[in-house]
Amino acid sequence: MSDPADSEFTCDACGETVAEDDDFCASCGLNFQDGLMCTNHRWRPAEGVCLICLQPLCEDCVTKVGKFFFCAQHGEYDIFERFAGVFDSTDTGLAQIAFDALEEGGYHPFLASRSIVPVRRIGRYTPLMTSGSQLVLLPFGEVLKAEELLTTLEIRQ
Helix, strand or coil, rough: CCCCCCCEECCCCCCCCCCCCCCCCCCCCEEECCEEEECCCCCECCEEEECCCCEECCCCCCCCEEEECCCCHHHHHCCCCEEEEEEECCHHHHHHHHHHHHHHHCCCCCEEECCCEEEECCCCCCCCCCCCEEEEEEEEEHHHHHHHHHHHHHCCC
């Protein structure tokens, strides 16, 4: 963590502003704590913290997606900015049900469409008739509880 001004600190990994007493960067997951050890290798210092499950991870265990730190399991999620995909379906109605359930549960879902881009052929665009899937995204800190809610409500992809 660097100190560009006397009262403001920035994360060395992502450049976001952090508080002097933060244990890790809430924006990217870089560990600031001395003595924090890896969940999987208790003898190795943690490089970062998974932004979804908050497990401390060493250099060998951490999965980086762009500038973000994740455990192996959560590094497999679809990541967009500071959101992780928790539900993906080609059934737009089912995706809307998942979205509505999460919103009613007090979460902050975002619905994204994975549309298929038109193919360029011989100087003109030919649109494809297929639409893509619908992806429900949530802020990293809401993912685990939101997945529990979807499981409880038996909303499956």
